[in-house]
Amino acid sequence: MQKRAIETRENILKTAIGIFSGHGYHGAKVDQIAEAAAINKQRIYAYFHSKAGLFEQCLSTVFEGVKLFDDNAMAAARLEPSRLTEIILREYMALHKKHPYFWRMLAWANLENDSSLKKLPGLREKDYTSLKAVFGQAVELGLLPGGVSFETYIFTLMAVSYFYHSNRKTLSKTLSPELFTGQGMEKLIAECSVMIAAR
C-alpha cells in the first residue's frame, strides 16, 4: 500500500471514529462518513470491505490509542503516594477530556455490538502492574485502607470518571447540574480522595 493510500485509510478511520462515536453503528451512515472524510464511498469498501468491518477497526483503534495511565502521572504517583487517589482520578478525568471518543465507543460497544468485542485487545495487566505496586506501598504506609484489593480500588476510580462523563446529560437533570462545572469536578475529586483515604 502506498503512502497516499495509507493516508486515505487513516483519514477514513479517523472520520469514522468521530461519526460512529457520535451516532453509533446503526445511527451512522456510510455516505455520511464518506462525505465527512471527503473521499469516495467506494474507498471505504476498498479498505474496510464493509460497514461492520469499519466499525470493528474504529473500536480497536480507539482502544489501542488510549493510554490508560501516563508516565508523568506514574512518576507523580511514585513521588507522592499519599495523593494517589487524587492523581489517578485527575488523570482519568483528563483522559476522558483528551479522548472524547473513548467512553462513547465503549458505551456503544457494550450496548449494541457484540461481535466487534471479540477482537478487542486482550487484558491490559501490564498497564496496571506499576500502578498496583504504588497502591501496595500506599497501603503499607497506611495511606490507603487495608483489606481492599487493587482491583476494587481501581474499579471504583474508573467507575467514577466514566460515570461522570457518560451520564452527564441525565445526571445534570436528576442529581445536580453544578457537578459538571469545573469547580464541581474539583470538589468531586477532592472529596473522593478524602473518602477513600485511610485516616
Added chain:
Amino acid sequence: MQKRAIETRENILKTAIGIFSGHGYHGAKVDQIAEAAAINKQRIYAYFHSKAGLFEQCLSTVFEGVKLFDDNAMAAARLEPSRLTEIILREYMALHKKHPYFWRMLAWANLENDSSLKKLPGLREKDYTSLKAVFGQAVELGLLPGGVSFETYIFTLMAVSYFYHSNRKTLSKTLSPELFTGQGMEKLIAECSVMIAAR
C-alpha cells in the same frame, strides 16, 4: 379510551421498552416491535403517532417505574447506619438486576437521543432526603468520613453499580472476568464498604 385500548397501549409500551433497550432507537424497528407485541403496526401510530414519540414514552416510563431506594432498605439503613454503604450498594445492584432496562435506556438516552431527554422527570431530591439524613447521622457518629458531601458519596455508589452493569462486556475482557461472578460482586460490595468507611 376503553379498557381494551389501554391494555393494547400498555402492551405496546412494555414490548417497545424491551426492544428499544436492547437495540437503541436506530437499531430497533417498528415492524419488529409490532410483531413482538403481537399487534398491528398501525396501532403503534394510533397510540404514539411516531417512532420518536414511542421512544420518548418508553424512556419516561422506565424512569418513573424505577424507585431508586426501597422503603425496606431505608428502614435497614436507619437501623444499622454503620452498614449504610453496603446497604445502598446492594440495593443499587439489586435494582439493576430487577430493572434490566434501566441502565440501558439511560445509556441510550445519554448517547443518542438528546430531544427525548427534555421530558425527563425533574430533580429527584425527594428520593434522597431521607437517605441524606441517615448519611448525616452516620457521619456524626463517626461511621463515615467527615468532609465528604452526600452528593459525592451517593454519586460514587451510583457510579460503581452503574459501571458494573453497563461495562460488563468490556470490563470482563480488560479488567477481570471473575468480577462478574456472584462472589466477585460480593467482594466488590464488601471492599467498597471498607474502603469508604471511617476508621
Added chain:
DNA sequence: GTATAATAAAACTGAACAGTTGGTTTTTAT
C-alpha cells in the same frame, strides 16, 4: 341489537441505505 370503538390484515408509498459497477482521471514509483 345496534352503534361505536378497537383491531386486524395487507398492500402500498417514498425515501434511505448498504454495497456494486464501469468508466475516467490523477498520482506515484521507476
Added chain:
DNA sequence: ATAAAAACCAACTGTTCAGTTTTATTATAC
C-alpha cells in the same frame, strides 16, 4: 515517459424501513 496504483464520479441494485391507507372484522357500551 509509462505503467501501475489510487482515487473519483455517478449511476444503479436490491433491500429495508417509517409511515399510510383501505377494507373488513371483532369487541363493547347502552
